[in-house]
Amino acid sequence: MIKILLVDDHSVVRMGLRMLLNNQEDMNVVGEASEGNEGIQKALELKPNVVIMDLSMPHGKDGMSATSELKRLLPEANILILTMHDDEEYLFQAIESGASGCLLKSAPHDELLSAVRSVAAGNAYLHPSATRRLMEEYVGSVKQNGGTGSSFSLLSDREREVLTLIAKGFSNKEIAEKLVISVKTVETHKGNLTEKLQMKTKPELVAYALKKGLLGYGNRGIDG
Structure with a gap:
């Protein structure tokens, strides 16, 4: 079972992700957080297999900073960045921060599920335009x-x-x-x-x- 932590400042987005992921036989959302600092604390506590991290969170620590800090505190963390920005600046920053993958929020559900399974297995995942x-x-x-x-x-x-x-x-x-x-x-x-x-x-x-x-x-x- 892939244990997943959701870190996103929009409760509606978290609810939709939770419903999609919990509907998979091999996935279980074990926790949620609305900003980066809370996400780090929850990750250290719950030890999820995958952290799905929103990039843009205006209140509290943003996703990029949280990813970098979490990788320092929990090197084995597999972090999948979700972003609206199809921009090389954000892509390269995500790679440098230690993210295991980067996915556009506009990606189809099947691609999100594939990305989660890939990073949970210890692999990297990049959306096609990032490649x-x-x-x-x-x-x-x-x-x-x-x-x-x-x-x-x-x-x-x-x-x-x-x-x-x-x-x-x-x-x-x-x-x-x-x-x-x-x-x-x-x-x-x-x-x-x-x-x-x-x-x-x-x-x-x-x-x-x-x-x-x-x-x-x-x-x-x-x-x-």
Whole structure:
């Protein structure tokens, strides 16, 4: 059973989400919050599998700040951002804040359910237009850096593993635990990656991993 926490300042939206999610055999809404600080407290208390976080909450802590703080306090949290903004600024901020996925509020119900199941399984999820924007970012960085087509062959197997985990949203500590190496070694691999690929930002690395097929990504999600 996927335990879900809803964080949205509109009670009508929470009610609709709760009805949809609780109607699924594998999902259960275990709590609700109307702003970011309350959402953090509820998440620490309830330990949900997925936190569905509204991005824009004018009263209290906003969704982006809450996501960043919650990932710091509860690194294993799987956070799915809901937003009305189909904008690369918000997309990149969501990735940098540690969100496991980003979905437009206008998305069909089936897509929301797929996104919840994907992030609950520890995978990442991006809506199709977000994927397109990441790919545009990747193409732009390739042109700016004079092409990175041959750079992939320069990466060691370990660096490719680290790149894949970075793109899936894992922190340095989590990557170190998964690969049974030190955090310092992870940082060294990341330094090598950015130097060899000539990429400095996480969105660029995500787009590159996506382009190279390291995430097994289709139009509907990033598989683990």
